[in-house]
Amino acid sequence: MPQITMRDALNQALHQEMAHDERVIVLGEDVSGGAGGTSGTREASGGIFGVTKGLLPRFGEGRVLDTPISESAIVGAAAGAALAGLRPVAEIMFADFVGVCMDQIYNQIAKFRYMFGGKSTCPVVIRMAMGAGMNMGPQHSQAIYSLLTAVPGLKVVIPSNAYDAKGLLIQAIRDDDPVIFFEHKALYPRKGEVPEHDYTVPFGEANLVREGEHVTVVALARMVPFAERAIDALAKEGITCDLIDPRTTSPLDEDTIIESVEGTGRLVIVDESPPRCGMASDIAAIVAQQAFHSLKRPIIQVTPPHTPVPFAPALERLYVPGPPRIEAAIRQAMKDE
């Protein structure tokens, strides 16, 4: 099977779904780029991270829409196009820019179906690059998936590898509900085996990345490869872990997490979103409610501190949870009173 990057896997998914279903359109800032430029090159960008490359030359300007810098209008237009029967894939260049278009996401898109009494479908996908690790500072580095997971009516997807990214994006496009699709910037170059044909990865089904007996580790996005490194290092000492990648936070595969904790009795949750009202505390609450008596040790949350994402590399390195912190947390979970 070919090894490709997560960037290329996402690009493949978009190409295949646009070819497969003519209702699929793509819109966003610089998704092609070059419009109104002086070079005569129409596709000058292909997306700032290259995810939408080749779509405009292949599918044309009717279906690949370069927009002005207008996030509210991008998301609102995607919503309207979806209500009118298209299947738009909107791109918000950086997840932080959700701040500009929050109304369209959480008052409009998320609520249509419910408040219209089930009479509407809004099959929109909103892709956005997220995450720290590239020194882009407080307004270009946030992991805001907890914020949007909290909104009823939205499905929230956070792939950690190329295979899942492709299958989840195709699922997101085919899904009739609105989907927020987070892509971690630092994972775009991460390679993995990806079949050339189209396939879907279902929502609400976690991936058991590692199987072990001592500790359950739950991790998302970039925290998954970091957790793999920590877990593989500890395996040499005989400490083995289940590593669960939920892949979607809404719906969340609670069963896989509960079953694992019932076996291990120890839980470490690794989450790049802020610690307050975050994914880690949400999962901790679910486990505390459903598997309290299985727990042998307190649940450990590995998260950034309750601060914005700092710019300076010296500080950002401390902000992002890395393999050493995950390893220490697993060791702490193994300590008996």
Place this chain on the structure above:
Amino acid sequence: MTFSVNLGRERLLRAYRQMKLIREFEERLHVEIATGEIPGFTHLYAGQEAIAVGVCEQLSESDYIVSTHRGHGHCIAKGCDVGGMMKEIYGRKDGLCHGKGGSMHIADMTKGMLGANAIVGGGPPIAVGAAIACKLRGNRFVSVAFGGDGSANQGTVFEAMNMAVVLRVPAIFVLENNGYSEHTGAAYAVGSGDLAGRARGFGMPAERVDGADFHAVYDAMGRAMARAKNGEGPSTIEATITRYYGHFEGDPQNYRAKDEVAKLRVTMDCLKRFRARAEADRSVPLADLDSIDLEAAAIIDAAVRGAKAAAPPVESDLYSDVYIQY
């Protein structure tokens, strides 16, 4: 208000020094970024200097500005310390924001610089708020919102413009139309192509000026200031210009004709324009401009050396300044 014909030699030399300092700052960053030593995402202002300086030379330290992701020029023009700015861009503890903001978030409240902003269209509503404060205090100070042609497509900018008109506050919107919203041309992305016309639609005076002409920008700003100080409310200045570099450093600029920048560096250069005018009207001696050139290069060189030698922040800095008290 002062207009450019009344500017004496010292003020003209000061304006040239500010423009040259910005140019040196940005040209040097372009070189230093290529070495890989500067972290993150940097957007250079080179080419647009006459706008920042033409506007800010009309301001005092008590007037406010709100800037953009392409903010280095505005910071320097408003009096931010270039050494502190350079340290910030290098992510140093002694940077203007202690290394926590970086290139896109430089601010200095003591200079009336309310912050660069990494959200396109994030600044103008903030500038309106500062203008409300000026009006309430009756202090005849003004608040300037810098933005680009890209920001002129954000609803936040329209909301800010309308509110400034409705509240009749001393806000001045400066739209630097450099022809590109990131990788997309303004010719495509700005319906009507007329940013000043949009502002006029909200009920305020708006004019379009040549952004490479310091004198033209300075005079347009003088007219806007006069209105603001007389309680006549907001104005907009659309300054047409180009940027000498990409949207960010590392941008391959495939959307621009290969020779575009080289040509524009000849025809659209505020420093050359300023020199040519000085030569024609003998307003300042060219030898003085030559010595400013050398002086600016030395200042920036010292700033870079200072930033390279400066220490990074330490772990406790990660947790400080989230709140005042918690």
